[in-house]
Amino acid sequence: MIVERNLFTPLLKLKNFKPYFTDYKNQIVRFVDLFAGLGGLRLGFEQASSNIGLKSQCILSSEIKKSALQAYTDHFKETPQGDITQINTNDIPNFDVLLAGFPCQPFSNAGKRRGLDDTRGTLFFEIMRFLLAKKPRGFLLENVPGLLTHDKGKTFSIMLSHLKECGYFVNYKLLNAKDFGVAQNRERLYIVGNLSCPIDLDRFPIAKCVFKDIQERHLELLNTPFTQKILSQFTPNELYGKAIKDKRGSNNNIHSWDLGLRGVVNQAQKDFLNLFLKERRKSKYAMLWGTPQKDGVPLSLKSIQDFFNHADLINLLDDLVAKGYLKQIKNSKNSELGFALSGGKLSFEFSKILHPNEPTPTLVASDMHKIGVIDFKNKEAGLRRLSVQEGLRLFGFPKNYGLNTSYKESMDLLGNSVCVPVIQAISKRLIKVI
Template structure:
């Protein structure tokens, strides 16, 4: 089969890694600027158009985002070159984007060229990779639809790919964590002031903003849970949002205490909660945003969000990793010999199924950025095998 390599994401760090591992492949340039007629004939097109336009982690603007229109360059090349088959990869959010209409546009455009198209959301955790990573794979040939079901099941856990005896980190925050929790108590814990139940460590558990009593922590946990309920928005007569400020009267309905006023004032002073107006939803020119509604009574709300510390989550070696994205990979930690450290780059490669001989001579930041945007090798390999066998 003929192999032709083009690229759109022309990051220097990415190009260096490509050349290191595939020195004989030519990097032609930006595919959006290439005339399809100038591309040599080839048998299979492999592409992944940028996921931010469809991802739940972004604004999900789809084709309204110029990055989302890269699909039409894929279509342009398929129309002109008509290769025997193709494989496309994107985030799971593409399935339901714009109530499924975006995916239907993509499928219909591919079918109009003459391809028999199949698609399926596949989770990498079933392919010997200890990572929860769901991606949609779209394949097509001129002869028949490709089955994307019943792949052989292979499971691994993090401990299968983690190295041992690597240097651990020492910082004020890590020392604080280890002073409050045993190392085994940290397995699988996220560090953020958001919902998550027992799987979360909150700022008040660590007493980041000041000492907290057992009763204060209990009250904060209750507010964190209750503020999500839609009944409070109905009482305020505003559109619901995930995290409503609650008046003292509202809080008293689920946390009756003679000391409630004192508890709330103390937590405001320490900075664990804020006293604020609820936010109303405003829509202008099709764009929605929220601003404080000063006509409504103030309430108490958690000072929420991921904390500005070097750790977002400590992974359980007996479990698998969550979906790894570029912005979070440097804030995921593992336990090693009683201490805490980040993934090594080699471990990062294993989480995406790269072979041990894959060269990755790159600094940590750029390396994690590339890994967070890469594909899972065993999944691509399995899908490609089926595609190739169907067109031979």
Template sequence: MINFIDIFAGIGGMRLGLELACQQLKIKTHCILSSEIDHKACETYNLNFNEFPKGDIKNIDKIEYFNFLLAGFPCQPFSYAGKHQGFGDTRGTLFFEVEKILKKYQPDGFLLENVRGLVTHDKGRTLKTIISKLNDLDYGIEYLLLNSSNFNVPQNRVRIYILGKKGSKPKLTIQSDKGAIDSHSFKKNAIQGNLFSPIHHPIKPLTVKDILEDKVQEKYFCSQDFTNLLNRAVKENFNKLHGTRLIDFRGGNSLHSWDLGIKGECTNAERNLMNLLIANRRKKVFGTHQDGKSLTLEQIKTFYFNDDLETLITSLLAKGYLKEESGKYGPVCGNLSFEVFKFLDPDSISITLTSADAHRLGIVTNNKPRRLTPRECARLQGFPDSFKLHPDDRATYKQLGNSVSVPVVEAVMIDYFKNNLN
């Protein structure tokens, strides 16, 4: 019997993964306590588990007997996107709530989940501190870096899973695997057939097109104004948007404000110059003082060879796509806060879902651009369609961006319980 607590529970993704694993192994489970401070996440949790989580774990003094702990403790302090403050940030100390519970109740084991940045944060010292604290409590530790895309979840999501066992190091057969680095690598490896091991991965992995809904409400389709902007670049073939990001300071498969004519229509020559500038200004030959550098006319002439350079620059300055400071020119990189910032490739995997941007992931279906629906985002995290979503879409997108990928937790728990239950 697994009596477990689910703290920093979110909408219950870790709990669902554990319960599904135990169902397969015919192990009975009972949730002794769930704890979460986000009220709307608690509402979603209650919809699915008929249990409204308790509030802040710091205010819970007594917990009934349990032998396993789940904790997706808040990741912001350790994220690449965060402020890199770790235990210097008050949120970072929430790990010590986990430590305090383990010290007081000494369960047989636990699973902790966090962002991959925890591994390298503060040159690895943060993770070493965590492991040291857990070792001091007589827990043996193993940790895994796993990509959701390796577990039939069409999303590039690498997370750390820390497993502990009281008195000895846990035995595991699953090994760390960060998977494909991006959707392009995923497609290449999937075609070659060498991405997935035959142990726990399917022969044909799911891709984005496999999680799309058949019928989608009109509210998820892009507005006519935004569609018209996109059409300037794709000329009615919206399938060209597959895998495209809307961003001004990167090249590659991207659309920029000058491609869409946000500040005024650009000629082919003007667009070509802007794209060359974006592609070349990051080169170290122009200095290492910053990532994207403003360049002089002479520097621009090393990669733009036509005689119309000064004419184009004058026009682009007037339209507001270029700026000039001290004789150096650089793009005006505004934040393209459009309805969609990334159109997914239906034949590959999604980029990582985040709480901030899950509502702005897009897809093109039947040559019409739209946003992903909440249910599609849930499928990108491996939640079954039986899982009830919050009626507030914005809350749901945030919750799913913060959640775990259920099939990864399920696989990790199956492996742990198979190899470590006496």
């Protein structure tokens, strides 16, 4: 594997000075909080410091998103600096530990996986700038699992190489928040570095939690055409853990045609749509359409006739198009018409209904505001959205943390946040060796 080198040659000249060490007579650990978001990294680090018996002081924080800046300021009573690229290297104060949950979109499945070619991906180099400028004792970075495999591992290899060239012992591990007492199945990549020795990221104590352990009760229920329709066809027990999307998912998915959201369909049409979900993934149809295989290739009438035999197929398809379950797409290569599903999971009022006896799935910014909860009010079962307070608990934020932004903004901020208890557990090990 070829690893790019000398990307930081001008800055490496800064390594000729002695690292800054805190005067531990005052028992204060000074840290910087970069790409701070809601401050989850800071909260976890401060909790760990306090548990060990040390004071901690955030001497610089940076965040560019307006709603995150407001939330951070409201809680910590201090306003982060804005664009990190505009912070002059000469103005960076001495510090002991660097914390950064650097932007994950370039490496995540939700993003386009452009990695270091993406402008946001280059923000890793801002982390390097801070490390090279002050050579702190340690660092803790958080990102998505996709960083490990991006560009066949080359992106992550480059990052590790640069971190090690700075003189750090570097360790990394995928850890899941559901093992740290958080009611969310959220696996993330954690990278730690220290000047004196490697930091163990194995054998953390296991703590379990499920959604009902943090759920609020008897909140206001929604009464919309969608909730009326779904509750008329399914009992609460049948809805627990269901995803609502026109995609594969065995018995875990409720499809738009199951609910008749775009119009009532007959059994033959339901059978066709369920079969269509599976057949459109086959490589032979991708080849016929002239496109690389993917989950969602349009199928021509001839291709459909290969797997679905129906006396009135054309009218069946036309009716599904008219009602909006299917759409027609013209092949740019030969002008042939193909059929594709009209919408994915993001087109529905809800994308997932949580199961009370399980951790939630990974909550992401793109559709966290579409998470549904079965609740009871006046002894009647109903459906509501995940509350902001529940969202905060699902990331391990303390009870005194509040969000004064809009509902959608709050969920967007949380979906990009870190799970505080995981940060606390890692930080405790980091602090003990710095």
